Amino acid sequence: MSPTRAEQAEKTRQAILDTARRLFVEHGFDATSLQLIADTMGVTKANVYYYFRTKIEILEALLDVSIAAFDAMLDTAETIRGKRARMEYLVDGFVDQVIANRAIAPLSHTDPGLRRHDRIRRTLDDQAERGLHLLFGDQPTADEQAAYFMANDLGPAIRRLTHLGDDELRETLKRLCLRLLRV
């Protein structure tokens, strides 16, 4: 039987998100037009606009999941007292979340298109700042800052390791982060 309108809506909405995510990662945010998204999934631009009022709204919907996951993780990390244990928890949680959102992970932070939108930029920056202080306290050294902000953006590594399965990638990234952060 044919789907109800509500089912059809959910299906189309999800298709937009999936297509947009793939194209954002492949071409970058700025170079992905709504026309390209619509063409790729075989609908019209106007139909995309029925679900999202702007291009940014699509991006925000895509990022919301991983942003929420990261936030929850930071909340838990805050309750851990030992410095070493806290770092291990943060690295584990961070990398787990990256793997869980592997489809969108190659995009984050890196793309200049993201940083031009106040709400997104602020959210990402605030989260990063919070993680930095949880790891290294109120006055992190330059070395600590450098290490942290590199680890915070694993995109370059992920993009080059597409041939690895989730488990192998996870362990590789965890070792990478720990090596980087043990300053």
Added chain:
Amino acid sequence: MSPTRAEQAEKTRQAILDTARRLFVEHGFDATSLQLIADTMGVTKANVYYYFRTKIEILEALLDVSIAAFDAMLDTAETIRGKRARMEYLVDGFVDQVIANRAIAPLSHTDPGLRRHDRIRRTLDDQAERGLHLLFGDQPTADEQAAYFMANDLGPAIRRLTHLGDDELRETLKRLCLRLLRV
């Protein structure tokens, strides 16, 4: 006395490069229109086109310097036999070159706008590949690849350490790279 035409030309050409570099770094390549470059430096778009036939040409002119420097460094590194000595030479040379081109460094690799242009993408990828093999041989492990490609894109660290002087930044980045690459 007023400048000759040749002097004026050189001055304008340089102003275009300086302005474009600043804007590419700040807004990304895609989001920097020729109109914006022209407006920022107080000339018309047509005048910019008198010096560069396309937007890409401006970018290529900006990258040429650091690409050549990196290439020369790889040539020298190739003559070094000891594995450890070679890595130290590569890290030193790489970071020195990043500092020397600090104004453009926050842009590199990261920007999706760069990677859409075959010539630039191939050049950057070939160089990266060459450095990888010089460091880790023909069959680098996943850990080695991950570490290398992270170190190859120091943009995230540089963007956050603008308050450091050249010398302090250089030493911080060298420590960062060595920690990362000693897999």
Added chain:
DNA sequence: GTCTATAAACGGATAGAC
């Protein structure tokens, strides 16, 4: 819910006057 049609602005790029 999806479409056609179109508006309004902006993009890269060129012609021709001064």
Added chain:
DNA sequence: GTCTATCCGTTTATAGAC
């Protein structure tokens, strides 16, 4: 060497029919 004016394709976004 720099400008004005313009072309043409593409972009985001909306109105209205089905």
